Amino acid sequence: MCREHRIKVTPQRLEIYKVAIQSKEHPSAEDIYHSVRAKLPTISLDTVYRTLSSLERWGLLFKVAVVDDRSRFDADLSPHHHVICTECNNITDFLWPEFDSLALPEDVTGWGSLKLKASQFVGVCSKCDAKNKNKVFSIRSSAQ
Amino acid sequence: MCREHRIKVTPQRLEIYKVAIQSKEHPSAEDIYHSVRAKLPTISLDTVYRTLSSLERWGLLFKVAVVDDRSRFDADLSPHHHVICTECNNITDFLWPEFDSLALPEDVTGWGSLKLKASQFVGVCSKCDAKNKNKVFSIRSSAQ
C-alpha cells in the first residue's frame, strides 16, 4: 500500500495502520500513540499525527468526528454510521442499509463530488443516562 | 428566553444570539465575534465562547461540525442536513424529507436518548472542483 503511493515502508507506518484497522474504538491520535508504543517504544506523537494525516490523504482512514477537542479516527471503510455519546465520548458503529440505499437529494448530487456519506447521531447512551438519573436521585435524597 | 432559564438578559447575549440565528454560514466563534463587534465594539472573544456554550447547553444552538480546527455553530433547529466542502470549508444546508421520515435502526433506538439526528456529507463542492482542475491544467501547461 505504501509502495502504491511510492513512499517508504517504515515500521512506524505499518504499526500505526495496524492499530488503526484493528481498533474498534475510533481512537484519538493519543490513543494510537499509546497502543503503538507497546511495540515501538521510541515512537513520537508527532510521527503519529503525521502518519494519520498521510493515511487520511491516501483515503485509508478518515476523521470520524472531533469529540472533547480530540480528533477521532476510523480505518473501517465499509459503509456504516456512528452514534456519539456526549457523556462518555464513546462512538458506536451501526449499520443502516435503508439509509445506504436511499437516493441522495438533488441538492447533494449537484453539489460536487462526495468523499464521505454517513449519518451521525449525537446523544446520551443508556449507560450514561442511567448514571445521570442515579446522580440526580442521590443529590435529591442528600438534599432532603 | 434568558428569563425562562432564569439568567440575566445582557446586550451581549442578545446580540450573539441574533447574529447566530440570522447567519446562514454556520459561523465559527471568531466569525460571530467579528459580526457582534459591529454593534458592541468592546465585547471580548471569551464572552462569545461563554455565551455560545450557554446557548448550546440550553438547546438553542449546536455545534454542527469542526472544520479546519474551528467549531462551527448553527442556530437553525429545523430538520436539515449538511454538506461540508473540505477545500473552501463552506457548509451547505439541504433538506431531505426521505431521510427524516426513515425509521431509525434498532441499534440506535435502543442505544440511548438522541439529541441530534442528521446526516453529514463531506466532499469537494463543484466550485472548488473546477478550481482544482484549472490548477492541475495550468501546472501541466507551465511544465511543458
Next chain:
DNA sequence: TTATGTGCAAAGACTTTGCTCCTCA
C-alpha cells in the same frame, strides 16, 4: 443590594512545524 456576567490576561490542550539525524530503497 447582590448574584451574575463581562473583559482582560494568562493558561491549557491539541496539533503542526523546523531542523537534524537516521533509514529505506
Next chain:
DNA sequence: TGAGGAGCAAAGTCTTTGCACATAA
C-alpha cells in the same frame, strides 16, 4: 548514496479559566 521519514523541541491555534470590576434584577 540520496530522497524521504522519524524524533525532538518549540511554536501555533483555538478554547477555557481566574480574577476584579461592572451590571441586570
